[in-house]
Amino acid sequence: MIYEVFRQERKGQAFQHAGSIGAPNLEFAEVYAREQYGRRQESTALWLVPRDAIDELDDFVDELGRTYHRVDGYSLKEKLKEARERAAKSAAHFPRS
Amino acid sequence: MTEQEFLEYMQSGGQVETGDWMPDDYRAKLIKFIEMHGNSELMGVLPEREWILRAPTLQRKLALTAKVQDEVGHAQLIYRVVEDLGKPREACLDDLVSGRAKFHNVFHYPTKTWGDVGVIAWLVDAAAIISQKALLKCSYAPYARIMKKICWEESFHILHGRDVVLTLMNGTDEQRELVQEALTRWWGPLMQFHGNPIPRDEDPMYVWRIKSQGNEEARQQFLDGYVPQIWELGLTVPDPKLRKRDDGVWEYTEPDWDELKHVVTGHGPKTEERLGLRQTTRAETEWVRRTVLAEAA
């Protein structure tokens, strides 16, 4: 069995993928993973997941360009430039006291 | 993607993951390279293993055991990568013990004294870490990732080795002699370690960006980093031609490439004995693997 191992370096941090471990079952995998990924106190927690439990999201396609819920869907540079120029012009007409 | 496009992608710094498409030739080269690295970690255990029982203080005993433990741990990580590329660990071990697979030249030589233990941990590991750091940018991402952990652990090995050597150098004449003798013995193999100086663009491992530097670059980096450290201790490097030119390049006596070839093809002074030990212990623990795996199945 191959298990993917995720480790948490310090309490409160996100778990990160550390690598994988081969073992006959989960009990052995846990012992061996703590040796491979924790013996220098470099991890506060380990999380073992059987490899086939990991879903590949290749089929999550964006055929219709749904960019509105991502940051790359917003290009503000041009609009900001225009807005700044407009504000500068009107300030010239109505100087602040 | 065509093979040519793949190659261009690699050469522009691209990386691939296990499940991605890759040309057969690239996969075969990866397996060959990474498997040899795994074999070297595993065989690298043996020259030091015998000295675990002879370490002269509790602190040295603990450090040496931990170092050798790391090497086995590295073999474990590396064989996992090979396994995901399609070659199971047991197949790698079959090829290793039967003498069909290669491992690094330095692990074919005897470890004669405690001085060798210090010189191996300091300089052999220093040479190895130079090669390994150049793999942090490997085009095969899973290999590059484990290399981070490996390099992190190797840095302790060099310190341990240097500490052993410094303690001997600060000791008695006899102890200093142990270091000098070991350095003299290991210098040849160390100079051969990074391989013959073929231009990097003719080295398929560089062309595919499996490694990111040429052999001679690695050797120059080793000399530049470590020869001054060796000299400052009053040790003599057994090469009268060794010097750093004004342009920063190190000159040295041509290493014995025939010896390198002879040794890595399985004819080193300790090759047979060490493969024999691997074979015997593997056979004697075969029942354990069978029992544990049968129950798990």
Place this chain on the structure above:
Amino acid sequence: MTTRADLLLQIADDELVLGWRNSEWTGIAPFLEEDVAFSSIAQNEIGHARALYQLVADELGTTADELAFDRSPEEYRCSRLVELRLVPDWARTIARHYLYETADAKRLEELKASGDAEVAGLAEKIDREEAYHRMHAEMWFDRLKDEPRFREALEELRPLVDERGEHGPELAELWEEMTMVRRSVAGATW
């Protein structure tokens, strides 16, 4: 020597010699993963020996290293169980591991209850690491308990747990090897 020093030396010698013996598996265990695990156990044992020797050394005005290396083989107080050379026999190695951890757990319970704060404190620390050893020993016990060679090994080795006094030839051989570098240059620092 006080009875305290005498008892601590006995435990330290057990841990030292077993640690040395277990370290013989480094590089040749049945799985690479097991190699790494068993090496940690060997390191812990030697670490425990060092801490115990230190307590005795403070009392006797010597050092942990001198107690570990510079006595003659007859002076070691370890049990027969730990001195046996068992590589490459994994069944007997695990049988010893299991028997030792079981006996050691009992001994540590008594030490933790000791009126001597130093001893009790160290026993607490050691026990926290031993908990992992016990988990590892039980994991292997479960896996091998139906194997005839493992059951035979348990029967063979059980009587040796508390056998102390006369050493077998294995201890002298081990001592020769573990002290050879240290003896090679008299009075040197390593």
